[in-house]
Amino acid sequence: MNLSPQTQLEMQRRMLRIRRFDERASKMVKRGQIPGTVHTSIGQEAQVVGACMALGEGDYMTGNHRSHGHPIGKGSPLGPLMAELVGKATGVCGGKGGSLHLADFSVGSLGESGIVGSSIPIATGAALSSKVLDNGHVSLAFFGDGAANQGCLYEAMNLAGVWKLPIVFLCENNQYALSTPAHTVTSGVIADRAAGFGMPGVRVEDGQDVLAVYDAVHTAVRRARRGEGPSLVEVITYRYNEHSEGLKLGTDYRDQAERAQWVERDPIVVFRQRLVDDGVATAEQLDALEAEVIEEVDEAVQFTNDSPFPDPSVAFKDLYTEPIGALA
Amino acid sequence: MNLSPQTQLEMQRRMLRIRRFDERASKMVKRGQIPGTVHTSIGQEAQVVGACMALGEGDYMTGNHRSHGHPIGKGSPLGPLMAELVGKATGVCGGKGGSLHLADFSVGSLGESGIVGSSIPIATGAALSSKVLDNGHVSLAFFGDGAANQGCLYEAMNLAGVWKLPIVFLCENNQYALSTPAHTVTSGVIADRAAGFGMPGVRVEDGQDVLAVYDAVHTAVRRARRGEGPSLVEVITYRYNEHSEGLKLGTDYRDQAERAQWVERDPIVVFRQRLVDDGVATAEQLDALEAEVIEEVDEAVQFTNDSPFPDPSVAFKDLYTEPIGALA
Amino acid sequence: MTVMSYLGAIGAAQREAMEADPSVVIIGEDVEANVYGTTGGGKSRSDKGDFLQMFGSNRIRNTPISEEVIVGAAAGAAMTGLRPIVDLSYSSFLYMAMDQFVNQVAKNRYMFGGQASMPVVFRSAMFYGLNTGAHHSDRPYPMFMNVPGLKIVVPATPYDAKGLLRTAVDSDDPVLTFEACILWGTKGEVPEEEYRIPLGEARTVRRGDDATVVAISSAVPAAIAAAESLAEDGISVEVIDPRTLVPFDTEAVIRSVQRTGRLVVADPAHRTCSAAAEISAMVAEEAFESLRAPIVRVTTPDTQIPFSPSLEKQLYPSGPRITEAIRRVIGQPTSMPSHGARDMDQLATQAPR
Amino acid sequence: MTVMSYLGAIGAAQREAMEADPSVVIIGEDVEANVYGTTGGGKSRSDKGDFLQMFGSNRIRNTPISEEVIVGAAAGAAMTGLRPIVDLSYSSFLYMAMDQFVNQVAKNRYMFGGQASMPVVFRSAMFYGLNTGAHHSDRPYPMFMNVPGLKIVVPATPYDAKGLLRTAVDSDDPVLTFEACILWGTKGEVPEEEYRIPLGEARTVRRGDDATVVAISSAVPAAIAAAESLAEDGISVEVIDPRTLVPFDTEAVIRSVQRTGRLVVADPAHRTCSAAAEISAMVAEEAFESLRAPIVRVTTPDTQIPFSPSLEKQLYPSGPRITEAIRRVIGQPTSMPSHGARDMDQLATQAPR
Numbered sequence A, B: 001m002n003l004s005p006q007t008q009l010e011m012q013r014r015m016l017r018i019r020r021f022d023e024r025a026s027k028m029v030k031r032g033q034i035p036g037t038v039h040t041s042i043g044q045e046a047q048v049v050g051a052c053m054a055l056g057e058g059d060y061m062t063g064n065h066r067s068h069g070h071p072i073g074k075g076s077p078l079g080p081l082m083a084e085l086v087g088k089a090t091g092v093c094g095g096k097g098g099s100l101h102l103a104d105f106s107v108g109s110l111g112e113s114g115i116v117g118s119s120i121p122i123a124t125g126a127a128l129s130s131k132v133l134d135n136g137h138v139s140l141a142f143f144g145d146g147a148a149n150q151g152c153l154y155e156a157m158n159l160a161g162v163w164k165l166p167i168v169f170l171c172e173n174n175q176y177a178l179s180t181p182a183h184t185v186t187s188g189v190i191a192d193r194a195a196g197f198g199m200p201g202v203r204v205e206d207g208q209d210v211l212a213v214y215d216a217v218h219t220a221v222r223r224a225r226r227g228e229g230p231s232l233v234e235v236i237t238y239r240y241n242e243h244s245e246g247l248k249l250g251t252d253y254r255d256q257a258e259r260a261q262w263v264e265r266d267p268i269v270v271f272r273q274r275l276v277d278d279g280v281a282t283a284e285q286l287d288a289l290e291a292e293v294i295e296e297v298d299e300a301v302q303f304t305n306d307s308p309f310p311d312p313s314v315a316f317k318d319l320y321t322e323p324i325g326a327l328a
Numbered sequence C, D: 001m002t003v004m005s006y007l008g009a010i011g012a013a014q015r016e017a018m019e020a021d022p023s024v025v026i027i028g029e030d031v032e033a034n035v036y037g038t039t040g041g042g043k044s045r046s047d048k049g050d051f052l053q054m055f056g057s058n059r060i061r062n063t064p065i066s067e068e069v070i071v072g073a074a075a076g077a078a079m080t081g082l083r084p085i086v087d088l089s090y091s092s093f094l095y096m097a098m099d100q101f102v103n104q105v106a107k108n109r110y111m112f113g114g115q116a117s118m119p120v121v122f123r124s125a126m127f128y129g130l131n132t133g134a135h136h137s138d139r140p141y142p143m144f145m146n147v148p149g150l151k152i153v154v155p156a157t158p159y160d161a162k163g164l165l166r167t168a169v170d171s172d173d174p175v176l177t178f179e180a181c182i183l184w185g186t187k188g189e190v191p192e193e194e195y196r197i198p199l200g201e202a203r204t205v206r207r208g209d210d211a212t213v214v215a216i217s218s219a220v221p222a223a224i225a226a227a228e229s230l231a232e233d234g235i236s237v238e239v240i241d242p243r244t245l246v247p248f249d250t251e252a253v254i255r256s257v258q259r260t261g262r263l264v265v266a267d268p269a270h271r272t273c274s275a276a277a278e279i280s281a282m283v284a285e286e287a288f289e290s291l292r293a294p295i296v297r298v299t300t301p302d303t304q305i306p307f308s309p310s311l312e313k314q315l316y317p318s319g320p321r322i323t324e325a326i327r328r329v330i331g332q333p334t335s336m337p338s339h340g341a342r343d344m345d346q347l348a349t350q351a352p353r
């Protein structure tokens, strides 16, 4: 795969946007500046960005509780995302969604789901409309290794298979579902499940390599775009932080040495080195890129702070498209 | 597999019991003597009996709407089954269940389900209790090619895989789900789906051969009994009659020539010939066997006719094990 | 005007909607072969495959048996440009997709601050009263009434079935229609031309002064029968069919109760947390001053549905049970034999007494 | 007596049940690591893994995220000799297994004519009021009340949480317990020795003569606060916590209303077809003659749950909203500012008005 320097720099920028945004969100939730909980994608940026960059602008995407990375990876502006996490009126969902329910339809992000597995059918439906309307859009469903044991995934894979829907099922295998190691609750290999449902299944063993992820997903997206149907891509990766931050539900029982090994292969550090080695950018250029991203995150926080909370009456809006009784 | 003559004759007897029972039920529902609807297993007897005979007496079984064959195959007496179809007080479920909800706990039949796929988790739970209590019982879940696209099957296969539960997932692939040809709604091959869930998957191509079915299921049962976990067995077979009789919901759009080809390989006729050829029984002995079965069915109908309908107050019994308000 | 069956009216509405808008598609099990009789052109069951020929397999989507993904995919498709009509065949199968209904279909627009709209109709038929036992006889609309964000339609006549379904397809919000199989064969007059019936407008089936009966789905003909039989005794009963449960025409019911002072609610759902409970609670709060008698619910008792013909039919609201309830609210001595309607209503709850 | 938190009481009940009977097993996601704090010995969150050590991995069954098969497998296991306690973590995840709940768990015993018994407990926690948005905040017990065959428990205190859970595990019928996360930290006295609380017995939390408030789950402390604030004005309010919704202690409620003549029902569920609707309907039918005022429901309006702290809290029954409702039923002028409790209740329905 020969990617333009521009594209490669954009990958690094998006990974940084996720990293810095989530680091900030993590701090804010611990300080009580974000209510509820957040699930960060720190450590998984290559997997998220490699997948998102393989999609076109008009393409659709759904995600899960580990939610910020997906819209950021798809190019969503940070201000309304951060404002949403805090519950401000300027949030991307007007403050109604919060961290677990980000959606930015302007970039094809059809919604993150707090219910594990539950958004996979939605992405399948978006692929169905692309097919019926013949508009060339591809769908991608992000879900975790934990979600890979929800039955709806297999219903979706089968349906997409028989109807040759343009969809990529993307399993973010960060090897844990909350406290539970994937290998203790997964019989067989996730990627291998594709074959029984009549579609290619690939496993990206090095999910910390953004280009490896991009390659695998790009192949799947092209196949979908050609009308040949769905694919399953499983990406092995790792989250650095707690499963969920802010709630103080149990702590993590992962081995700290295991974590340290993964941190050593940090996707952003690795790719930065590669960009320098390949002569795509200089260290100074990459520092500047990083500074830009930090500023963007600062601005998002500023935007959030400057924004009002929604009026209480907003709770009664948006349930239906037209008023039903006092509800609008 | 070397089966005793006795066992082989019992296979033929059970296939005949299903055939004659279902022929009678089919007639009765058309005459309005059975209310509602029945789904017959005519044509699928080898698949049902081959599977049931591979189980031991204490083993568990669940089934689906095509329901009569399973308990008959497991050795249930015919009288209470027939009485149940008519809604008599002496029915195996006291008239509360009907054709769609037969269950005979005395032979390990934990219940047929009118909801496609829904009984698979129940069988999985029976296997779990066998495992926890270490009592050596194996479970078998019967389901159709249509049910093979319900997500709960894959949740069950995965759970059984990780916990090495003693269960056999038995797919009765009669090539249609109601009006829908399996190949039009199934991506990939059902038996091949097992591999992705870490278990053996076999396809019995000639599901009209009772011994072939027995062999495949017996292998799976032994594996389960040894503590090695679940298997998936897919059996190719064919139903002769309408999907459902009595309701007059649409008719069948299968090719009549296709049906004729299958009828030519009738499992009962084929096995009869084989029993004679192998010297297991004489034609006269087999005629006598058949006469016995016909008499048994006649007696079941007589038993049914002689039985009263349940008192209306019975509608308020059995919801809970103890009275709640007026409900007992 | 033309005469149509309830089932035919549904087919006709589907055909019109498919013809009117190319973004309308039909998704469901066995829709291709017209097994349930509503994708064959709205004429008769023997018009097999009509819709498939008329609209093609791109728009008539025959599915695997996978309710969860069917419902979710229809929702996702509705969020991205289609207007699906989903045929879920029997209402008892909706539970398979409950997560999609509650967590996606009902919540997405709200959670996402109005970014999503969800023009999708989920049709299903309640197969009660036909001796198919507990797995096919459910009447689960009360559950869905407890889920904000859904609209819920319960037609009782061919005219309403057709007009409400057209409106449902036009709606940019998700609509669930619960059809009653026991009414499939009911014939009625239907205009030749296209028409719509607004959601949230009750129909006063019969005017009366002594008591109001609000009746749902197949309880409507039973309530009419009750009103007719009481008319012979000079008792004048108003029968209201709300037609849609969400939105609900509170005003029509309140106005009627203000006049009659008495309310019976006839609802084929299970009693506890039924639509009848909601309607009763609404009136007990908002028209209390007008009430001259207890509000009586005639429902299906809180038991599952038994198969045997000797057990099943008694459980649903019937003419005699509704008659009996009306006599109770107007303070007339009852005429039912023991083990009749009165007993049924005493057995009708999970509350110890 | 000893002091325990609500969450600790649940853990303690689980531990006692596991110790008492080897056929009791715990099945659920993340139960091994005691993520939710009830499989660690009932002491504190930091007792990680206690249950695993005490009872072993044969009885502490850490599952994949597969709610449908978890629920069904627990049911199947209960039909064949185990007595599972299933931890489904949050109540919003129950929909994933709705078919198993309705079509298998609730129906099997009945459909099979009493052949099956189903000693299984399904625990889940309602996470509302904690700013986690629409996907974690559900309070779905009314749906399950509409399903005959289930028993439904909604404890509001540590004492009840422990005593009711022991009874639930003893029950040979399926029981769903809905715990309120917002009460997890509530402390209360609990006997040292083992005890049970029968299902179907309400607790009169506070005696009073002027009005009855039936309050559910987290509405119980809100109702107590309302009663206390009204006591200052000389208004005497009776507060009843039904503790179980199925079976329901109708008699306790009726007796109280017969005395007070006024009823407010405070229920954190969505309004339409809520438990409050059922309780109101029950009283409107059976204690009509005693009622001196409309029955008022204080519920969560029929909207989904928004995330923003400026939006969410207002929606649930609070002390001030209950106070306001009581003032209404006793005919006192209200003191709420506009956009307060009264408005909330006007916004609280999907019915056009």
Ligand SMILES: Cc1ncc(C[n+]2csc(CCOP(=O)(O)OP(=O)(O)O)c2C)c(N)n1
Pocket: A065, A066, A114, A115, A116, A117, A143, A144, A145, A146, A147, A148, A172, A174, A175, A176, A177, A178, A243, D029, D065, D067, D089, D093, D096
């Ligand atoms: C249906 C459902 N079950 C359980 C949960 C609770 N839960 C939230 S996240 C999570 C773990 C998810 O693991 P995985 O899919 O691997 O995603 P990851 O968090 O590792 O990114 C669980 C169990 C949920 N939100 N929804």
Ligand SMILES: Cc1ncc(C[n+]2csc(CCOP(=O)(O)OP(=O)(O)O)c2C)c(N)n1
Pocket: B065, B066, B114, B115, B116, B117, B143, B144, B145, B146, B147, B148, B172, B174, B175, B176, B177, B178, B243, C029, C065, C067, C089, C093, C096
């Ligand atoms: C959840 C659910 N969806 C749909 C149906 C309606 N239905 C009953 S049987 C059937 C076909 C089942 O096909 P298959 O599983 O292959 O079994 P077969 O009838 O061929 O034996 C359908 C669609 C149902 N009963 N349950």
Ligand SMILES: [Mg+2]
Pocket: A144, A145, A146, A172, A173, A174, A175, A176, A177, A178
């Ligand atoms: Mg994971």
Ligand SMILES: [Mg+2]
Pocket: B144, B145, B146, B172, B173, B174, B175, B176, B177, B178
């Ligand atoms: Mg089949």
